[in-house]
Amino acid sequence: MSGVAPGARTRTAPVATLVLLAGAVYCLVPVVWVLVASSKSPRELFTSFTFAPGTGLWDNVSTLSTYGDGQFWRWGVNSLIYAGGGALASTLVSAMAGYGLAKFAFRGREVLFGFILAGVLVPGIVLAIPQYLLLAEVGLAGTYWSVLLPTVINPFGIFLCRVFAQAAVPTETLEAARVDGSGEVRIFATIVLPMMTQGLVTVFLLQFVGIWNNFLLPFIMLSDQDKYPMTLGLYSFLAKGAGDTDLYPLIIVGSALSILPLIALLLALQRFWRADLLAGGLKG
């Protein structure tokens, strides 16, 4: 691929290629397994060879869809609400803060930035219990808000947005727009945000995947099964079905269905993914 200088020897590097392919196989095996296993009927699951496809895919999907009044699809929609809404709000808040910290000199900026940096190191999960107690005080525990609101603040996202605003938004452009009489909000919305798009997609993706994968926060906040996200719902299946192997096919097909959209999203947005932003972060 890239990095091959024209005219260099065309011989391939066999060992390196083999090791990489081994890594790829290792990473794909569980995904392939869950796709294959979701096609197996309950009986086939425990009798046929692991990677032999079965005949029960459609049965599994329809059993899952009707199980508990179609809870599964509801969990999917909930996950979308939590991850989509939370990541969108979080990206906007981070973009504003990152821009404010990068492009304005004001008293208290360094202190504020220090707090944000320290926030990156606070394990978010440790906060979940006090957050639950506080949200219970104001009557929000157990609601959609209890899972959405805590995910809006993302110190690492703010940090990344600051790095990106510094690099991608030229101060001269801002000055020119101000001389033209544009308001600060308009400058932000029409000039700054478009310039930061790539960085914002990265921040959005990171937060989206983070919320989608989050388990402990909804686990602590929610008691009503109808509000569960996908991860929690499938966990509750396993917790219920540990002794009941009839539930295994449902858990497996549910897992398969739940990872497909995220894999699709990741592949689709791969070209927007700016990992150099993450890599460069520490130097800043």
Added chain:
Amino acid sequence: MTTDQATALPPGTRSVGGARRDPAPPRRARRARRRLVPWFFVAPAVAFFVAFLLVPIGYALYLSFRGLRVEGSGAYGRRVEGFIGLDNYTAVFTDAEFLAGFGRLLGYGLIAVPCVLGLALLFALLLDTPRVRFAGFARTAIFLPYAVPGVIASLLWGFLYLPSTSPVSHLARELGGGPLDMLSYPTLYFSLANIALWSGVGFNMIIIYTSLRSIPSEIYEAARIDGASERTIALRIKVPLVAPALVLTGLFSIIGTIQLYSEPATLRPITTTISSTWVPLMKIYQEAFMNDNLGGAAAASVVLAVGTLLVSLVVLRFFQRRTFGGDA
């Protein structure tokens, strides 16, 4: 500046500018308004930071000094909720189960973190080697598990470990052996570390790889002319240059390890080896919601958070000095 701008200004700043409708506001008001603009942009973040970070931390600290204490004396003593000083902290540090949880976390982390970082670095270096085939495919495939939630990853691997559905056990049975137990000691540590490796190696690989790509290739040319092998170039030139990315990924891996929860919690229903208090966070959850011991849970959370912070700072300090050499 015109009134046009004043109406376009954010609500937070209007209190100064919007009150004056005259076309040319005095300089002082304009300056004050300019001063408020950055605060308008950081205000939402500050509000959420205070509400969902600072206040919960403060509340956890407050709770950690409170608990049930006996009022009065003898048989008539009444237990009331109140300030009990450092009792919760003493309890945390003398609680055998909590400390054992840290021990298990350490055992798991000592396997997981070096494996994740080592393999991520290896894959990144191989991707960056000239004449490698299928690099694009391998990169995408290895990154793919990043999209799989920890709970789902644990479910997948759980089924692959479980004797009745595991391909390894299937093969072992075909060969006349018994089922393999991958969910008891000491294999359990490796089984859990394997889930972390599978989930984390791709993300870390991408960060290191991107950092490798940003090194100008002229640096390698001189070494190649001098006859250095690709391996020498990788170890002597590339690894030191991506050290900052390694520190970043290492730091995140350590923070992630301390927060280990969903993997053992997900595997718990299918194995009796994992107790309900297997790692510190599980113990904290148990104390808070099963045993109604909020003070104890809060104190344990504070210990965990402070521990994370200390480890992070030590790692950063230590490596920053080494990575950035003399200019520190």
